[in-house]
Amino acid sequence: MLYDLNVPWDPSQSPLHLQRTISFLSELGYDTLALNHTLATLTPQIMNPIPLVPPFTIPKKTVLLRRCTLIIADPTQNHRLPALAAAYDIVALRPTTEKAFLAACLSLDSHSLISLDLTQRFPFHFKPKPFMTAINRGIRFEICYSQSMDVSGDGGNARRNFIGNVVAIVRATRGRGLVVSSGAISVLGCRAPADVLNLLGVWGLQRERGVESLGVNPRGVVINEGLRRTSFRGVVDVIEGGEKIVKENGKGGGEKEKRMQGTPQNGVGKKQKGKRIAEETNGGATPQLSKRAAKKANGDLTTTTHRRYPQQATSYTRRMKEKIW
Amino acid sequence: MVLDSDTTMADQPGAKRKHDKHVKGHEIAAKTIKTPPFSYAHLQLISDSDNIKDLDSLIVRSHITAALTQFLGVTGSAISVDILKVEGTECWIRVPREDLSSVVAALGGWVGGKENEDKVGWKVKGSGNWLSILVGERGREGIWKE
Numbered sequence: 001m002l003y004d005l006n007v008p009w010d011p012s013q014s015p016l017h018l019q020r021t022i023s024f025l026s027e028l029g030y031d032t033l034a035l036n037h038t039l040a041t042l043t044p045q046i047m048n049p050i051p052l053v054p055p056f057t058i059p060k061k062t063v064l065l066r067r068c069t070l071i072i073a074d075p076t077q078n079h080r081l082p083a084l085a086a087a088y089d090i091v092a093l094r095p096t097t098e099k100a101f102l103a104a105c106l107s108l109d110s111h112s113l114i115s116l117d118l119t120q121r122f123p124f125h126f127k128p129k130p131f132m133t134a135i136n137r138g139i140r141f142e143i144c145y146s147q148s149m150d151v152s153g154d155g156g157n158a159r160r161n162f163i164g165n166v167v168a169i170v171r172a173t174r175g176r177g178l179v180v181s182s183g184a185i186s187v188l189g190c191r192a193p194a195d196v197l198n199l200l201g202v203w204g205l206q207r208e209r210g211v212e213s214l215g216v217n218p219r220g221v222v223i224n225e226g227l228r229r230t231s232f233r234g235v236v237d238v239i240e241g242g243e244k245i246v247k248e249n250g251k252g253g254g255e256k257e258k259r260m261q262g263t264p265q266n267g268v269g270k271k272q273k274g275k276r277i278a279e280e281t282n283g284g285a286t287p288q289l290s291k292r293a294a295k296k297a298n299g300d301l302t303t304t305t306h307r308r309y310p311q312q313a314t315s316y317t318r319r320m321k322e323k324i325w
Numbered sequence: 326m327v328l329d330s331d332t333t334m335a336d337q338p339g340a341k342r343k344h345d346k347h348v349k350g351h352e353i354a355a356k357t358i359k360t361p362p363f364s365y366a367h368l369q370l371i372s373d374s375d376n377i378k379d380l381d382s383l384i385v386r387s388h389i390t391a392a393l394t395q396f397l398g399v400t401g402s403a404i405s406v407d408i409l410k411v412e413g414t415e416c417w418i419r420v421p422r423e424d425l426s427s428v429v430a431a432l433g434g435w436v437g438g439k440e441n442e443d444k445v446g447w448k449v450k451g452s453g454n455w456l457s458i459l460v461g462e463r464g465r466e467g468i469w470k471e
Contacts, residue, residue: 125405127362156399163403171423203400 002030002193005067005090005180006144009035009050017186019056024187026059032222034065034090035258036183042070042080048087065089065222068116071096075103081110090225092142097123105134108225112221113179115142117160118165119150126168135177138224140217141169144183145196166203174207179217356424364425366452369415382408385416392435392447393428394403401431417451417459449452456465 004025009018016033025033035050050066058064067090071081074097085091085274092113095101101124104114114134116122130143143166150158169178180200191199197210205213368379370388385408393401406428408417420428432447450466451459 125362159399160403163400164405167400167403168405168421171421 001032001035001110001219002214003032003063003179003222004030004181005032005113005179005218005221006069006142006183007033008035008183008185010035011049015055019058021063021184021187021190022054022058023064025182026062027189028139028190028192029191030182031061032063032065032218034067034181034222036067036069036092037088038069038071038094040071042084046080046087047082066090068234069094069253070111072100073097075100075108082110085110089229090221096120098122102130105130105139112138113142113283114139115144116165116169117142118162118169119147121157121161124163126165126172128172128174131169131172131177135173138220140177140179140221141173142179142181143200143213144181145191145199146182146189148199149189154235161210163203165199166205170204175205175213177217178205178209178213179221180210182220185254222256260263335463361422361454363419364422364452364454365409365456365459366418366420366425366429366432367415367463368448369448369450370445371414371448372443372445374440377414377445379413380411380416382411385411385418388435388437388445388447389418389432391437393431396431396436397427401427404428409456417456419456422454425454 005020007021007025022033037048037050048066048068054064054067064089068084068088069316070079070084070094072096073095075095081091090113091111092115093100093104093108093111094117095104095114101114101116104111113160123128134141147162148159148166150157150162180188180196193214196214197205200210203205370377387408390402390408393404393406395401396439397404403428404420404424407416409419416463418428426432429449429452435443436446451462453459
């Protein structure tokens with residue numbers, strides 16, 4: 001399962017162009033793509049301009065996520081990161097100064113990707129310490145490989161700076177904790193995974209680490225961001241699906257039915273709040289069994305939990321309790 | 326200086342004894358740096374002609390970039406080289422440790438200068454992981470020459 005977490009999205013982009021890029025990436029083997037909206041300043045009302053459902057058809061197995069990259073220069077300003085995190089599926093930061101970079105690595109909390117603009121020359125050296133601290137906290141560093149093919153403008157400096165920065169990052173992190181994405185504004189910037197691995201291998205990224213950075217690390221980012229938005233501190237996850245309408249609680253069942261129909265057919269469905277609608281207590285005559293207990297009493301086996309991310313295993317104790325193996 | 330301090334100590338024997346009581350043992354901490362982050366090189370520009378103009382940072386930068394590009398292409402020119410000091414026809418540079426061998430090879434094998442002008446080249450007078458040793462080696466050359 002390969003991820004490409006940076007497909008640049010722009011309000012003024014032509015949808016046909018984007019569709020071509022998405023379908024080409026899907027053909028190359030990238031299943032989950034994230035449309036990236038780069039923000040330099042924040043509007044007073046934070047809204048996600050990327051449409052939930054794209055205005056064109058996308059290949060069946062492709063999952064589209066919505067991401068934003070915020071450019072920060074001064075960490076002391078209030079960037080309203082939590083509000084940003086609520087509007088987008090993934091939040092990335094692009095620090096431009098050393099102070100902002102250290103803040104993003106060490107203290108700021110609402111993001112899980114640091115995506116430096118590697119075509120710029122940075123006034124500071126990349127030391128291993130802040131990088132490894134960030135990686136241990138769960139933040140990943142992004143490398144957009146299409147920037148290495150940017151021969152236009154700036155007298156070829158973009159390529160030179162990119163190579164120097166990539167070499168420095170790979171040395172500082174020893175190849176761990178990296179996420180590789182395309183950053184491709186057109187189909188010409190997209191490369192197949194094997195090509196990407198070879199290219200980055202030239203600049204010091206070992207093959208195994210490269211494979212990790214295309215699959216394992218971005219998956220971690222996507223799942224972590226999802227957990228952050230739908231669960232309480234990663235412990236309590238909201239389950240949904242597989243609920244049969246209980247005939248006793250007619251009113252409550254009706255509400256639930258409505259909720260299930262209202263589920264948007266999004267590939268991942270992360271945007272829902274998923275909070276249970278508060279049940280209205282009935283007359284008081286019937287004993288207050290919880291819905292779950294009521295269903296169990298009816299012999300309903302569909303109360304088994306559906307994890308949102310099928311790869312995650314249910315815990316041992318829970319499996320014991322529900323006797324699933 | 327040492328004699329002076331001895332006499333002052335002798336004048337105040339009481340103070341010395343008090344000082345002795347409060348002196349604690351020293352903790353010895355050892356740290357081994359196996360992989361220093363940077364390596365250093367000491368270069369000299371040599372030329373066909375008799376008189377070379379004194380170097381400045383810009384000329385050093387352009388010559389080093391030309392040498393690296395000729396040997397290693399874009400990746401070579403992407404190696405971060407910090408120019409520490411330029412003095413006369415010599416200069417000291419700092420590169421990341423992993424790049425030292427490539428940089429020394431590139432500089433050593435480069436011949437520059439336009440067609441109708443005199444050729445120039447770099448002579449690598451020393452390279453290593455520690456700058457202090459490089460600087461100390463300067464004096465070593467003069468010992469056997471005269």
